[in-house]
Amino acid sequence: MKRREMLIGAATGAAGIATLAAVTQSMQALAQAAALPGGVLDRIIKEKKIRITAEVTSPPFGILDRNNQPDGSEIETARQLAKDLGVELELVQVTAPQRIPALLAGRADVAISSLSITFDRAKTVMFAPPHGALSIVIAGPKKVQIRSAADMAGKKIGLTRATLEEATVPPSAPPTAQMVFFDDIAATMQAMISGQVDAAGMSAFAAKSVSDRNPKAEIENKFTVRTAYYAPAVRPGDFDLLQFLRTWVFLNKHNGVLANIYKKYTEVALIDLPAM
Amino acid sequence: MKYVFQFGIVWDHLPQLLHGAWLTIRLSTGAFALGFVIAMLLAFLRTAGPRPLRAGIAAYVEFIRNTPFLVQLFIIYFSLPAIGLRMEAVTAALVGMSLNFSGYATEIIRSGIEAVPRSQIEAGYSLGFTRLQIFRHVIVFPALRTVYPALASQFVLLMLGSSVVAAISAEELTAITNTLQSTTFRAFEFYFVATGLYLLMTIGMRLLLHAIYWAIFERSRPAERAWSR
Numbered sequence A: 001m002k003r004r005e006m007l008i009g010a011a012t013g014a015a016g017i018a019t020l021a022a023v024t025q026s027m028q029a030l031a032q033a034a035a036l037p038g039g040v041l042d043r044i045i046k047e048k049k050i051r052i053t054a055e056v057t058s059p060p061f062g063i064l065d066r067n068n069q070p071d072g073s074e075i076e077t078a079r080q081l082a083k084d085l086g087v088e089l090e091l092v093q094v095t096a097p098q099r100i101p102a103l104l105a106g107r108a109d110v111a112i113s114s115l116s117i118t119f120d121r122a123k124t125v126m127f128a129p130p131h132g133a134l135s136i137v138i139a140g141p142k143k144v145q146i147r148s149a150a151d152m153a154g155k156k157i158g159l160t161r162a163t164l165e166e167a168t169v170p171p172s173a174p175p176t177a178q179m180v181f182f183d184d185i186a187a188t189m190q191a192m193i194s195g196q197v198d199a200a201g202m203s204a205f206a207a208k209s210v211s212d213r214n215p216k217a218e219i220e221n222k223f224t225v226r227t228a229y230y231a232p233a234v235r236p237g238d239f240d241l242l243q244f245l246r247t248w249v250f251l252n253k254h255n256g257v258l259a260n261i262y263k264k265y266t267e268v269a270l271i272d273l274p275a276m
Numbered sequence B: 001m002k003y004v005f006q007f008g009i010v011w012d013h014l015p016q017l018l019h020g021a022w023l024t025i026r027l028s029t030g031a032f033a034l035g036f037v038i039a040m041l042l043a044f045l046r047t048a049g050p051r052p053l054r055a056g057i058a059a060y061v062e063f064i065r066n067t068p069f070l071v072q073l074f075i076i077y078f079s080l081p082a083i084g085l086r087m088e089a090v091t092a093a094l095v096g097m098s099l100n101f102s103g104y105a106t107e108i109i110r111s112g113i114e115a116v117p118r119s120q121i122e123a124g125y126s127l128g129f130t131r132l133q134i135f136r137h138v139i140v141f142p143a144l145r146t147v148y149p150a151l152a153s154q155f156v157l158l159m160l161g162s163s164v165v166a167a168i169s170a171e172e173l174t175a176i177t178n179t180l181q182s183t184t185f186r187a188f189e190f191y192f193v194a195t196g197l198y199l200l201m202t203i204g205m206r207l208l209l210h211a212i213y214w215a216i217f218e219r220s221r222p223a224e225r226a227w228s229r
Helices: A004-036 A040-047 A073-085 A096-104 A164-172 A185-193 A204-213 A239-255 A257-266 B008-012 B014-048 B049-063 B070-082 B090-116 B119-126 B133-166 B173-184 B189-219 B222-228
Strands: A047-055 A090-094 A132-141 A156-162 A178-182 A199-203 A218-228
Touching: A040 A047, A040 A239, A040 B049, A047 A073, A047 A096, A073 A090, A073 A132, A073 A239, A073 A257, A090 A096, A132 A164, A132 A185, A132 A204, A156 A164, A156 A185, A164 A178, A164 A199, A164 A218, A164 B173, A178 A185, A178 B173, A185 A199, A185 A204, A185 B070, A199 A204, A204 A218, A239 A257, B008 B014, B008 B189, B014 B049, B014 B090, B014 B133, B014 B189, B049 B090, B070 B090, B070 B133, B090 B133, B119 B133, B133 B173, B133 B189, B173 B189
Parallel strands: A047 A090, A156 A178, A156 A199
Antiparallel strands: A132 A199, A132 A218
């Protein structure tokens, strides 16, 4: 009996030590990677490869083209960054909720996936200065008189559930404005075109596309509710890469490259990006 | 992964949920009543009307039963305004549900009418009844009793199917639940409670329908019941 217990104990102990050794080894490897002289930027240049997140389910930022290849303004931005660094680009495909986890887990060096700068996110990652902007606007037919949030009083405003507009429009609207909720952006647009709502909250891109496709409806932007700025993000502590990104955003803002990418994919002119 | 359920926030919003459930009940019963009247008329004309009218009603029934309810709603809410017929979301939902229910109910009632023995109808003719009188005095009662269970099931389907009208912004139980879960991020809790409310409503309505059946077909007709056995 005693011998058997001892055997079991020894086996368990051996397994434990083996596991511990494996964990220590992988932790050492991680530590070494992090402690490379010069850090992650040096590693990128030495390996001639940068890994950047690619989210491909949110047009116009990231989509899969006809050949199932990633495309979109953020993908193009990532390509530009790799080109300016003179290294090869490896796109790491992620879903929207995975953007930050993939970065923190070390699967990607930089996240460039229309990550809006928020306090919550800034607690877990470091943001470079913004390279793009996303505005939520109130759009509506020309004949509807709305110029500011106060003018929404007594009007029916269409919104799509679980979107940035659902989070930002109701708090800014007067109490007599009636919010009408739909499940997807297509239904919200249809409600606006058919006059079931007076106006609707949506991204400036969505407003542009609905107005272009329905010239007769004379849809125009009434006012901007809120503008969110999105930026590249890096892991906390990767200051060398962050500093490179600061310089990179500055230069590409100055030479118009960022504005061209933005215009090419969104068909909307990029607004002035504030410094950070 | 561990998920911590927080039902407190659901109780805070319970009045809104109950408000939504009340609209669900009103829409379902309203559509049942309207749809039933339409279906009775159509079923009568379908079996006793002139030939072109019968064909027209058959086409209507096939259209309703072979196209998605959601698309029917979209036509009423989004497309009819183009020809100047604009309805509020709740009105559009009521109209859509009534028409949809009438399509199914017409077919159900027709089958009940055709189950009435030919000899009884001929007996009506021999008594000098008109077609309408035969329908009113000979056919309606046994026909409805035959198809009552099928109509009751269809009503429950109508009530559960009413969740679809959330898509045209009618603020019934599902729409309210969707909005609350997307703003509070407590999807599990809200959907659990909404499911429970639907279950309660369905059970309540089934009991009510049983009571109605008993009141109409059993209590007041002891002689006929004895005869039919």
